[in-house]
Amino acid sequence: MSTHKNHPFHLVDVSPWPLLGAFGAMITMMGMIKWFHLYSPNLLFLGITITSLIMYQWWRDVTRESTYQGHHTLNVALGMRWGMILFITSEVFFFVSFFWGFFHNSLAPSIDIGMIWPPKGISTFNPIEIPLLNTLILLSSGLTVTWAHHSLMENNFKQTTQGLLLTVILGIYFSFLQGLEYIEAPFTISDAIYGSSFFMATGFHGLHVIIGTTFLLICLIRHLKNHFSCIHHFGFEAAAWYWHFVDVVWLFLYISIYWWGS
Numbered sequence: 001m002s003t004h005k006n007h008p009f010h011l012v013d014v015s016p017w018p019l020l021g022a023f024g025a026m027i028t029m030m031g032m033i034k035w036f037h038l039y040s041p042n043l044l045f046l047g048i049t050i051t052s053l054i055m056y057q058w059w060r061d062v063t064r065e066s067t068y069q070g071h072h073t074l075n076v077a078l079g080m081r082w083g084m085i086l087f088i089t090s091e092v093f094f095f096v097s098f099f100w101g102f103f104h105n106s107l108a109p110s111i112d113i114g115m116i117w118p119p120k121g122i123s124t125f126n127p128i129e130i131p132l133l134n135t136l137i138l139l140s141s142g143l144t145v146t147w148a149h150h151s152l153m154e155n156n157f158k159q160t161t162q163g164l165l166l167t168v169i170l171g172i173y174f175s176f177l178q179g180l181e182y183i184e185a186p187f188t189i190s191d192a193i194y195g196s197s198f199f200m201a202t203g204f205h206g207l208h209v210i211i212g213t214t215f216l217l218i219c220l221i222r223h224l225k226n227h228f229s230c231i232h233h234f235g236f237e238a239a240a241w242y243w244h245f246v247d248v249v250w251l252f253l254y255i256s257i258y259w260w261g262s
Contacts, residue, residue: 010071017058024050098201123186124262141170171213
């Protein structure tokens with residue numbers, strides 16, 4: 001049977017990774033529940049291991065399709081661009097729900113929390129300490145990823161490597177500082193609506209930072225293997241879009257929750 005196709009689109013081959021990825025995510029979720037209630041992280045580690053292995057193999061297949069098999073034509077790349085735009089839009093509305101809940105409770109505090117904001121007994125973070133440092137780190141990482149992008153478009157291999165490496169390091173540093181902040185937090189997620197709003201919003205943003213850092217790390221590895229060119233690098237472009245989205249969300253979090261809300 002001929003494998004020739006008379007269209008510029010890519011019909012993805014049958015793959016086990018979506019089903020196995022969902023299985024790994026389910027085990028990870030069950031492992032977190034077990035960890036929270038029984039203080040046993042073994043099932044969580046199993047779920048993370050399965051998910052990580054599937055991520056590696058799924059990324060491997062996508063890399064093969066784009067780099068070696070030539071399936072990512074102009075039409076396919078355009079479709080992926082729209083897909084990434086719609087995905088980031090959905091993420092924007094995801095965070096809108098957190099901001100909505102935060103401002104709903106902070107602008108008109110109920111009698112249950114003493115009709116004041118922050119609720120009585122909550123000791124908030126100083127916005128000019130770690131939160132401000134994290135803001136500078138993310139803003140700097142936005143500059144370095146833009147530097148890497150422009151260097152890639154100019155075929156400057158060395159500066160692209162330097163910009164991407166700096167961005168990944170700054171992303172890891174941000175996550176480290178946020179983890180330190182959580183450890184030293186004077187309140188918990190169960191401390192009224194303030195604790196719930198704070199940890200849900202900043203925690204999900206922290207998860208997005210980890211995902212974005214991983215995304216950029218994969219792009220760095222692919223760049224070192226010469227997978228990108230000045231005209232064919234949508235994988236890196238999507239990672240840069242995602243990272244800029246993470247930057248903008250953090251600015252809103254810092255201004256509203258850390259600075260205004262405290």
